[in-house]
Amino acid sequence: MASWFQIPKNSPFSLANIPFGIISVQSASRVPAIAIGEHALNLNAFASSGHLSVFDQPTLNAFAALGRPVHRQVREYLQNVFRADTQFPQVLKDNADLQKSALVPLSQVTNHLPMQIGDYTDFYAGLNHAYNVGVLFRGPDNALQPNYKHLPVAYHGRASSVVPSGTPLHRPSGQILANPAADPKVPTFSPCKKLDIELELACLISKPNDLGKPVSIEEAEDHIFGLVLMNDWSARDIQAWEYVPLGPFNAKNFGTTITPWVVLIDALEPFRAAGLEPGNRDSLLPYLREKRAENAYEIPLEVEITNKGGQPTLVSNSNARNLLYSFPQMVAHHTITGCNLRTGDLLGSGTISGKEAKTQGSLLEQTNGKNPIKLADGSERLFLEDGDTIILRGTAGTEGNYVGFGDCVGTILPAVSF
Structure with a gap:
């Protein structure tokens, strides 16, 4: 998958992946994110622009509980957003303000447990x-x-x-x-x-x-x-x-x-x-x-x-x-x-x-x-x-x-x- 976003060829977080986690930046609250290349996409900031409003929790439990069909749909949508031939260029590719607020270098984030683990x-x-x-x-x-x-x-x-x-x-x-x-x-x-x-x-x-x-x-x-x-x-x-x-x-x-x-x-x-x-x-x-x-x-x-x-x-x-x-x-x-x-x-x-x-x-x-x-x-x-x-x-x-x-x-x- 070719992307308009720069993703190193040796990154484990290619466009074929789209893994989910929980991050914080400096003293900000914990928010859901995906890893993409050397960056994290803050899904809370992304959702605030009108997309994927489920991502407003400090863990992934609520998203996970929605089930595999939803996980698949969200992952495919995010892949589409980052594809070179994206059908939604206005969402992120052509939105410099959202890129600045939602895309954070992995070197600047703190990772947390992705879910609240009960057992x-x-x-x-x-x-x-x-x-x-x-x-x-x-x-x-x-x-x-x-x-x-x-x-x-x-x-x-x-x-x-x-x-x-x-x-x-x-x-x-x-x-x-x-x-x-x-x-x-x-x-x-x-x-x-x-x-x-x-x-x-x-x-x-x-x-x-x-x-x-x-x-x-x-x-x-x-x-x-x-x-x-x-x-x-x-x-x-x-x-x-x-x-x-x-x-x-x-x-x-x-x-x-x-x-x-x-x-x-x-x-x-x-x-x-x-x-x-x-x-x-x-x-x-x-x-x-x-x-x-x-x-x-x-x-x-x-x-x-x-x-x-x-x-x-x-x-x-x-x-x-x-x-x-x-x-x-x-x-x-x-x-x-x-x-x-x-x-x-x-x-x-x-x-x-x-x-x-x-x-x-x-x-x-x-x-x-x-x-x-x-x-x-x-x-x-x-x-x-x-x-x-x-x-x-x-x-x-x-x-x-x-x-x-x-x-x-x-x-x-x-x-x-x-």
Whole structure:
């Protein structure tokens, strides 16, 4: 798509994308916006000229709740407004005053959480990650639990500590079993020594379902607003002591980072691809069987680490195709009991890892906790150190028409002293 507006060819926010978010400029209130190239279009200012008057809220919840047909119509309209051959030149192309008031350089905006998140559920749909971690703890013969290929496993996370990209996080402290072989097993209290990342995608719910009424697999995608990149920070040593018998708790609740721009489902449609093990569909119970095999997305993903004052190091390349379950399957399974999802709920995919070296989405998998990776400055890492900055990226498409999420950034601060 050619545009009259200058959009760098390498921008993840091409005219083929049009992701939605919430921004503020200086001390102004939070307003809805879209990212376009190196700018944000303030949709509140745009709406004040008589267009798209729904955008007068400090979150995207109201817009998301209108449903996918409305999202599609608004996105297509905005694409038309920015096209070189726009049918509406008077709206923005030939309106210098509105351009000045509504188009803001991304370098001048503050990004916020795009939606008010009421609940957060993290799934475990990355087959290779589940296998890799299972091998570490149970060996290759018992790496996957018997239920794994029958349902998308998940746990409920903490919505209050979901933060937008760029928010620094303190290293968590908690109970750690320093010597697992000791008898009796007595924990110590200290800052986490095995702080890790998890490369994930996540979806945000648009249309809610009523309590007691499951969402069918055929209708599930219409309940999804769009996707974001997500870093599910993990305190591995705290997790190892606490997770039996009920799973992750404090090891996960100290922070979860997401990208502030929501890429709509329609923008990802051209990148549909077959997910892992399509033959597994036939063994699923009927409520989880999707009619189409292309239930994943071809989205290259990467992880970069920069230590304090050092050079960035690309430590992993993966792909969104490395998921066994799709987001519609997660929605269908989440609601099969009658659980009522609400607008703004966040569903994480689980860690997205490949099979080859340096395609894993966590340091635990890459290092096995024993074999450190080397950064560009010569330093080594088994797990994260204070001052490390992690950047996750995900971009589909080709130059000039990239559809991406922008950077998912987080920096580790020292633990808080007690």
